[in-house]
Amino acid sequence: xxxxxxxxxxxxxxxxxxxxxxxxxxxxxxxxxxxxxxxxxxxxxxxxxxxxxxxxxxxxxxxxxxxxxxxxxxxxxxxxxxxxxxxxxxxxxxxxxxxxxxxxxxxx
Amino acid sequence: xxxxxxxxxxxxxxxxxxxxxxxxxxxxxxxxxxxxxxxxxxxxxxxxxxxxxxxxxxxxxxxxxxxxxxxxxxxxxxxxxxxxxxxxxxxxxxxxxxxxxxxxxxxxxxxxxxxxxxxxxxxxxxxxxxxxxxxxxxxxxxxxxxxxxxxxxxxxxxxxxxxxxxxxxxxxxxxxxxxxxxxxxxxxxxxxxxxxxxxxxxxxxxxxxxxxxxxxxxxxxxxxxxxxxxxxxxxxxxxxxxxxxxxxxxxxxxxxxxxxxxxxxxxxxxxxxxxxxxxxxxxxxxxx
Numbered sequence: 001x002x003x004x005x006x007x008x009x010x011x012x013x014x015x016x017x018x019x020x021x022x023x024x025x026x027x028x029x030x031x032x033x034x035x036x037x038x039x040x041x042x043x044x045x046x047x048x049x050x051x052x053x054x055x056x057x058x059x060x061x062x063x064x065x066x067x068x069x070x071x072x073x074x075x076x077x078x079x080x081x082x083x084x085x086x087x088x089x090x091x092x093x094x095x096x097x098x099x100x101x102x103x104x105x106x107x108x
Numbered sequence: 109x110x111x112x113x114x115x116x117x118x119x120x121x122x123x124x125x126x127x128x129x130x131x132x133x134x135x136x137x138x139x140x141x142x143x144x145x146x147x148x149x150x151x152x153x154x155x156x157x158x159x160x161x162x163x164x165x166x167x168x169x170x171x172x173x174x175x176x177x178x179x180x181x182x183x184x185x186x187x188x189x190x191x192x193x194x195x196x197x198x199x200x201x202x203x204x205x206x207x208x209x210x211x212x213x214x215x216x217x218x219x220x221x222x223x224x225x226x227x228x229x230x231x232x233x234x235x236x237x238x239x240x241x242x243x244x245x246x247x248x249x250x251x252x253x254x255x256x257x258x259x260x261x262x263x264x265x266x267x268x269x270x271x272x273x274x275x276x277x278x279x280x281x282x283x284x285x286x287x288x289x290x291x292x293x294x295x296x297x298x299x300x301x302x303x304x305x306x307x308x309x310x311x312x313x314x315x316x317x318x319x320x321x322x323x324x325x326x327x328x329x330x331x332x333x334x335x336x337x338x339x340x341x342x343x344x345x346x347x348x349x350x351x352x353x354x355x356x357x358x359x360x361x362x363x364x365x366x367x368x369x370x371x372x373x374x375x376x377x378x379x380x381x382x383x384x385x386x387x388x389x390x391x392x393x394x395x396x
Contacts, residue, residue, distance in 0.1 A: 011168070026134045027141040043142075044161045047134050048168025055130055073137060 004040045013092055014038060015049050016077065016085035019059070023076035026050055050075055058084050109158075111139035114151045117158035121190070122166065131169055157205075159193035212258065219277040220254030221247055226280040236284050310346050319351035321367040334367050 007014075018024065018032050030046045053059050058081035063071045077085060109117075115135050122128055142154055155161050195201040224247040229235060238244045257270065310318045321344075323331040336344040343365035348355060355362055356370040 026138055027145075042164050042168075043138065043155055044164035045168040047138055048131070048165040048170075051127075051130055051133065052169045055127070073134065 007038060007041060008045075010092065011041070011045060011049050012053065013085070013088045014041075015046065015053065016058070016081060016088065019075055019077050020082065020085050023074045025064075025072040025074050028072075029075070053081065053084075056080075109151050111136070111143050111151065114155075114158050114161075115139055118162045118165070121159045121162035121193075125166065127169070131165060157193060157196060159190065160196065163193060213255070215274075216255045216258035217251055218281075219258075219273065220251030222277040222280040222284070223254065223273065224250035225284070226276070234287065236287070310344055317351045318346050319348040319353045320346060320369050320371050323367055332368070335363070336365050336367060 014033055014036075015029060018029050018036075021032075024032065026047050027043075029050065030041065030043050033041045033046065050059070054061060054075065058078065059075045060078045060081075061073055061075055063073050066072050118135060119128075119132060122131060125131055139151065142151060146154060152158075192205070196205060224243075225236060225238075227250070228238075228243055228246055235243075238247050254273075257266075257273075260266070310321075321334075321336065323334045325331055338344050345364045346369070348369065348371050352374050353371040354374060355364070356372045359370065362370055
């Protein structure tokens with residue numbers, strides 16, 4: 001199964017999870033997703049998702065000076081974002097449990 | 109491709125997306141991060157073609173279909189970029205697209221040469237290769253300028269100018285190919301020979317010169333109305349005018365290879381001649 005297809009469905013949740021851990025700028029989010037194991041995630045997909053979540057009112061945004069170069073725009077979860085994250089996490093956990101159960105039955 | 113060039117290409121594909129500003133807000137920061145992280149590594153290698161980046165960005169943003177509908181009219185450049193992106197999925201096209209940029213420096217040199225020859229042809233006579241040191245100087249200067257211009261990173265005006273130069277150079281190449289007929293395209297071999305000689309002019313030595321010819325028979329009798337021809341059948345004629353004589357045309361136009369010629373000195377004194385003064389029998393012109 002192509003994991004990139006699965007990733008498309010859960011990229012919102014993955015981005016929300018990363019930002020729930022701590023705020024981050026665009027490329028930082030990309031790196032942290034890859035470090036977490038989602039190596040196939042596309043840069044543009046992450047940036048597009050961040051912009052969409054921001055437009056949907058789930059994220060806050062602020063600019064911080066950087067020692068390494070130009071100022072960076074950081075994203076973080078606001079109340080809406082945290083609620084969204086919690087709801088999506090529940091859906092995901094429920095889905096995973098269902099799939100796990102299904103697969104167990106399939107193996108057995 | 110520099111971050112600025114890459115960003116410009118992405119913006120071109122995004123076109124007049126309804127949320128264009130929002131969608132592209134982080135683009136410059138992102139490209140700067142990538143460029144700083146991997147200096148020297150082309151952005152296309154790290155992020156893929158700009159068109160693919162733009163498509164992925166719009167897809168993730170979730171309003172790709174809407175953006176397509178929002179675009180009004182036929183946009184050739186966006187259409188071409190879209191077609192390029194679609195074709196990149198095919199291996200042979202991808203190989204070609206990767207390989208073509210490697211030919212750029214060669215094209216810069218050729219472009220300079222073509223423009224130099226175009227310039228030289230406009231201000232002189234048409235030629236495809238330099239023929240003197242001045243030509244070479246122009247060629248070297250324009251090749252250098254073309255390579256310098258190709259290597260510099262310019263903005264939109266520069267790329268428009270480069271497009272104009274490329275079109276001009278391509279035109280010069282096309283015109284040159286049409287003007288220079290390939291050797292093997294010539295169906296009929298052409299024989300080059302000296303132009304046929306109508307008359308053989310006997311001039312003699314510079315000091316003496318031959319103005320007239322007086323033939324004699326074996327027994328010493330002077331001959332008249334003798335036609336002389338060379339080995340190829342060309343009339344043998346002299347050039348009396350250059351030796352101070354004129355052809356006496358009082359009896360009509362004489363045959364110039366019928367000897368002896370009726371000649372007069374420039375002083376209008378008839379040349380002493382053993383032949384009678386009577387006009388020769390009319391005969392057809394046999395000097396061709």
